[in-house]
Amino acid sequence: MVQTQADGINCNEERQYFLKLNAQSNLNGAEVRAAGVALNGNDLGQEFNIAANSCVEDLIINVTQQQGSTELEYPGLEIFLYSLCDPDQISSSVFASVFFGDPSGVKDVRGDDANMTVYPNPTSGILMVQLNDASVIDGYTLRDITGVVVSHTDFKIPVHVAELKMHSVPDGVYILEARSEKQFYAKKVIVQ
Numbered sequence: 001m002v003q004t005q006a007d008g009i010n011c012n013e014e015r016q017y018f019l020k021l022n023a024q025s026n027l028n029g030a031e032v033r034a035a036g037v038a039l040n041g042n043d044l045g046q047e048f049n050i051a052a053n054s055c056v057e058d059l060i061i062n063v064t065q066q067q068g069s070t071e072l073e074y075p076g077l078e079i080f081l082y083s084l085c086d087p088d089q090i091s092s093s094v095f096a097s098v099f100f101g102d103p104s105g106v107k108d109v110r111g112d113d114a115n116m117t118v119y120p121n122p123t124s125g126i127l128m129v130q131l132n133d134a135s136v137i138d139g140y141t142l143r144d145i146t147g148v149v150v151s152h153t154d155f156k157i158p159v160h161v162a163e164l165k166m167h168s169v170p171d172g173v174y175i176l177e178a179r180s181e182k183q184f185y186a187k188k189v190i191v192q
Contacts (some may be wrong), residue, residue: 001083003062007035011054012053013054014049014050014051014053015049015052015083015098016047016048016049016083016084016085017047017049017050017081017082017083018044018045018046018047018081018082018083018084019034019039019044019045019046019048019059019076019079019080019081019188020043020044020045020046020079020080020081020082021039021077021079022077022078022079022080023058024078025076025077025078025095026074026077026135027070028070028073029065029066029069029071030064030065030066030074030098031062031063031065031066031079032061032063032077032079033061033062033064034046034059034060034061034062034079035057035059035060036118039079044067045082045121052139055152059164061079061096062185063077063096063098063125065072065100065113071100072099073097073098073099074097074098074099075097075098075099075148076095076097076146076148077095077096077097077098077108078093078094078095079094080093080094081093081095081096084089085105093145096112096146097146097147098147098167099147099150100120109182109183109184110183110184110185110186111180111183111184111185112185113185113186113187115131115132115133115135115185116129116130116131116132116178116185116186116187117129117130117131117132117174118187118189120138121187121189121190122189122190122191122192123189123190123191123192124167124191124192125164125165125166125167126163126164126165126166127163127164127166127176127185127189128161128162128164129161129162129163129164129165129176130160130161130162130177131160131180131185133177134160134180135159135163135183136158136180137155137158137159137178137179137180138154138155138179138180138181139154139155139159139178139179140152140162140164140175140176140177140178140179141155141176141179142164142169142174142175142176142177142189143174143175143189144152144172144173144174145173145174145175147173150169150174151164151169162178164176165177166191169191170191171189171191171192172190172191173189173190174189174190174191175187175188175189176188176189
């Protein structure tokens with residue numbers, strides 16, 4: 001939601017804002033659209049005229065691959081809102097990381113996440129991971145809340161219980177994905 005405010009006070013006048021993609025954050029060339037309009041980062045951006053004491057709600061932003069592109073990762077895209085009349089005082093940014101699956105690969109099926117146990121959670125050291133049906137774990141991926149891969153391991157020999165060292169992982173909330181044969185399981189993990 002974007003509210004028309006100046007110095008923390010609701011604005012009693014219609015305000016003009018622009019939504020723009022930071023071109024420097026889009027080095028892999030994603031196509032980014034807001035309300036159906038391309039945000040290419042090379043112009044003023046998508047214009048919004050917001051009525052007095054009002055806001056913009058439910059703005060849909062689409063990120064897609066350029067036609068013919070094989071790129072699957074678009075990390076750290078910055079989309080920002082600013083005002084031409086005072087760009088240093090009235091501005092706001094949203095960062096998004098977008099990842100596409102490899103369409104040529106074999107699709108893993110999501111298993112029942114209740115089948116995966118992670119303990120202790122929260123953790124500050126070792127995190128134990130096991131599948132409750134005695135399945136073996138082929139590997140895991142740990143992502144931060146924005147989807148960026150923090151750690152990834154494929155086990156040469158699948159294990160029944162995986163021991164993950166979290167000592168060097170910064171405090172925060174993460175998503176742990178464990179893979180077993182053609183299934184994957186996901187759990188929220190808190191490091192503190």
